[in-house]
Amino acid sequence: MTTHTRNATVMVTGASGRTGSRVVQAVRAAGLDVREATRSRGFDWEDPATWADALRGADAAYLMYPTDVGSPAAAEGVGALAREAVGLGLRRLVLLSARGEDQALPTEEALASSGADWTVVRAAWFAQxxxxxxxxxxxxxxxxxxxxxxxxxxxxxxxxxxxxxxAAVLTAGDRYTGRTLEVTGPRLLSFRQAVAEVSGATGAELEYVPVPARAYGEHLTGFGVPREEAQLLVEVFETLLDGRNAHLTDGVRQVLGREPRDFADFAREAAAAGAWKG
Ligand SMILES: NC(=O)c1ccc[n+]([C@@H]2O[C@H](COP(=O)([O-])OP(=O)(O)OC[C@H]3O[C@@H](n4cnc5c(N)ncnc54)[C@H](OP(=O)(O)O)[C@@H]3O)[C@@H](O)[C@H]2O)c1
Structure with missing residues (x-):
């Protein structure tokens, strides 16, 4: 007789977004099953009545809070969802947070005090x-x-x-439970240098235009971002971009046993995939 063991199932929030879509791929590649939790599949961070169906029967979850992990809504939502998950027997939770973002600490604390077996992954700015x-x-x-x-x-x-x-955290048993991992790329670049690398990869003339944070907030509201959300982003940018994060960490090497991908490789691959074609 053959015994079928069920793969562990990971609920992935933000599965249609930048990190979540890659978490779906990485978790599947690690041999786990995925349950995508997006609004089109009935999961809404803003509607707690939708959470239980997405959580029930899953063994672990990847939590990303839309727009910014440092918003007061993120602290409230992540804390409440984590408590509900624990109540339903889903204890293994991995939260995406942001490196050096003081505003994100209440969200991280809400997760840690939920009773979950938690891991926080504090990331640098995304190349993407x-x-x-x-x-x-x-x-x-x-x-x-x-x-x-x-x-x-x-x-x-x-x-x-x-x-x-x-994915490595979720398949490593208890090794990373109760830990905060800081992950960065392998090289420091200014935004001007990053844009120059994209320019080099695409062959197009691209320009970086630095502006004061407050002026950027007005730029965002001009594009329809709600004033409160723009205000939060301005505060986050003002703290995050003051030089506090201008150093590398070895989080990727510690967990994956290899160096992180370099920005130049990202730019070359994204250009080849047509990311900057109009
Ligand atoms: N950008 C950075 O450099 C950086 C660095 C460190 C940390 N972070 C953190 O990363 C997070 C953003 O992650 P990301 O860039 O992967 O996301 P993203 O690409 O902005 O995608 C947002 C995702 O959230 C989903 N979503 C939006 N509103 C939702 C709602 N009400 N309920 C359920 N799902 C909703 C969207 O799915 P649907 O629209 O399909 O529902 C989409 O999958 C933020 O918390 C930010 O603070 C960002």
Missing amino acids: NFSEGPLADGLREDGRLVFPAGEVAEPFIDVRDIAEVV
Whole structure:
């Protein structure tokens, strides 16, 4: 007689987004089953009545809170969902957080005090901010990246490395339970240098335009971002881009046993895939 053992199932929030879509791939590649938790599949962070169906029967979850992990709504939502998950027997939770973001600490604490077997993955700025989402739209549409980062250096991380770290954490038993992992790319680059690397990879003339954080907030509201959300992002950018994160960590090497992907490789591959074609 053959005994069939069930694969563990991971509920992946934000499965249609930058990190979540790669977490889906990495978790499947690690031999686990995935339950995608997005609004089109009935899961809504803003509607707690939708959570139990997404959580029930899963063994672990990847939690990303939309827009920003440092919002008050994130602390409330992550804490409440984590408590509900634990109540349903789903204890293994991995939260995507942001490195150096003081505003994210209440969200991390809400997870840690939920009774879950938690791991926090604090990530540097994503390389994919340059190829997917609003910053990428600016580069594609008018060849400019308008952003309040001055000349600060950042170790941009490829979201595929974040996803592989999450999958490794979920398949490593208790090794990373109760731990906060800081993950960065392998090299410090200013936003100006990053845009120059994208420019080199695409052959297009692209420009970085640094602006003050407050002016950027007005730029966001001009594009329809609600004022409260723009205000939070301005506060986050003002703290995150003050140089506190201008150093590397070895989180990716610690967990994956290899160096993180370099920004130049990301830019070359994304250019080849047409990421900046209009
Ligand atoms: N960008 C960075 O450099 C950086 C660095 C460190 C940490 N972070 C953190 O990363 C998180 C964002 O992750 P990401 O970039 O992977 O996301 P993203 O690409 O912005 O995607 C957002 C995802 O959230 C889902 N979503 C939006 N509203 C939802 C709702 N009400 N209920 C359920 N799902 C909802 C969307 O799915 P549907 O629309 O299909 O429902 C989508 O899959 C934030 O918490 C941010 O603080 C970002």
